[in-house]
Amino acid sequence: MKQYIKRYVKHFDYPLFFVYIALAVFGLVMIYSASMAWSVNYYDDEPDRFYIQQLINLSLAFPAFAIAAVFPYKHFGKKWMMMTVLAVVFLGLLLVHLIGYEAGGARSWIDIGFVNIQPSEVAKVGIIFYLAGVFSNKYKKGNINKLNESIAPPVIILTLVLLSVFFEPDLGSMMIIGAVGLSVMAASGISFKFFAKMAGWVIAACAVFIVPIMLFASDMIFTEKRLGRLDAFFNPFSDELGFGLQIVNGYLAIGSGGLSGLGLGQSIQKLGYLPEPHTDFIMSVIAEELGVLGVLFVLGGLAFIVLRGLSIAMTTKDPLARMLATGVSSMIGIQSFVNLGGLSGIIPLTGVTLPFISYGGTSVILLSLAMGVLMNVSMFHKFEKSKK
Incomplete structure (x- = not known):
């Protein structure tokens, strides 16, 4: 195992690693910003409740990434x-x-x-x-x-x-x-x-x-909730205080941000208008506070991981490596589309979180594990190319 680690670690994929870390840390900051008012007003708790919990989640997620990265x-x-x-x-x-x-x-x-x-x-x-x-x-x-x-x-x-x-x-x-x-x-x-x-x-x-x-x-x-979500998908403004509440306030948050946003921590919609803003609608808060630039940062990071994984899949000779890289990158890409499609009105809402950004322990730990496997495959791929 020691020889295996020495052989592959020198081919560590630093761009993939730093993009993953950047998204996870950025998500932690935005969870704190998005959840402060919600934690105080609706959970009668400290403003850093969800921030601390996500910090604990990441303390488990990073070791999961590291173990998967060195596990053959x-x-x-x-x-x-x-x-x-x-x-x-x-x-x-x-x-x-x-x-x-x-x-x-x-x-x-x-x-x-x-x-x-x-x-x-x-x-x-x-x-x-x-x-x-x-x-x-x-x-x-x-x-x-x-x-x-x-x-x-x-x-x-x-x-x-x-x-x-x-x-x-x-x-x-x-x-x-x-x-x-x-x-x-x-x-x-x-x-x-x-x-x-x-x-x-x-x-x-x-x-x-x-x-x-x-x-x-x-x-x-x-159920009434699912039918309501479907109705809200077709016309959220027909019930903007009911089932369309989340989508409408998400639109208001996105529209308020402009190019550079209102400033970190300055979101209005997170103050009780946008339900659970730290979960599947966290991109709306990012758009409101950090504007188009913040959104592009997240989209760019996710796109880099997906394209990096697909590039590895298309060029590696090992069928197992090809399928693992395809699976991990497609999972991140598809889940991102489902989340962003829901809050932008392209598809009905499903409650799916945004990878690495939204609050959620199981999600970030499993995604980090998958990223570790992708890193492992990437290191093997670079080692494979170095032998030519």
Whole structure:
């Protein structure tokens, strides 16, 4: 292990590392700014409540990044690792249905005393590791395009994960997991014909369970809150004091910022007009306080990570490295789009957090773990290129 670390650490990807750190620290500062009034007025607590909690989250996230960065990524192609990942993912998804509690309209959290865990966040990362391991082994054996050997097991696993998240119900996370899973499959080296079949199998398998439920138990899925969010998507100003409140005040925050913003800490909308401004609508506060420049800083950082990951995926020769890099970068890109699309009105709100920026322990820890794996793959890729 010592020799492994010495060999790869000299190829450390400093730009990727510093962008990740910059986003995490910037997010911490903006969480403090966005949550002060909310913490005092709605939680009757100290103004730094969420800042301190996120600081604790980052104290766990950075070691997770460091461990993943030096842990040989090739272990993800081993059977014991794939089984371990699946066990953790399904245990979390099972427990959330048995002992989980509801927040934001979804039963998606587990309270274990000193910390709350969101299993769907674990599933996002876990499905990348599992699918990358499975398909890299299929690719090496030369049976990547065989229907019975390649498609059935991963399709069943992915479908079960999607259905479990659907029944929470957390439709935003379900959409992200499905898209990320298909992204990993697309990068596996499989032919377009078989990729289309796999995508079709996943969609069909989910539809078999979801369509009857939507027809006969629609009250469980189409709750008043979700229907309200859908109405707010089409016309938020029709109910600007109700379901459109968050979107409308998000628009006001974004529109107030201009080029350079009102100044750090000077947001008006965070003072009670914008619900939970430190979570999925934190970009609205960034736009109001730091203007277009602050928004471009975040978008530029996220875009750099996504493009860096995709660049590694397209140039590495190792199929496992290719799929891990594709999975991690696509997860960050897709989740960013879902978050920003919701607050800008491009898609309906889903409650998905903005990677590295929004408040959330499980999210930032799992994203940091995934970033560590991407760093590991990047170091291997640079080592691979140095041997030429």
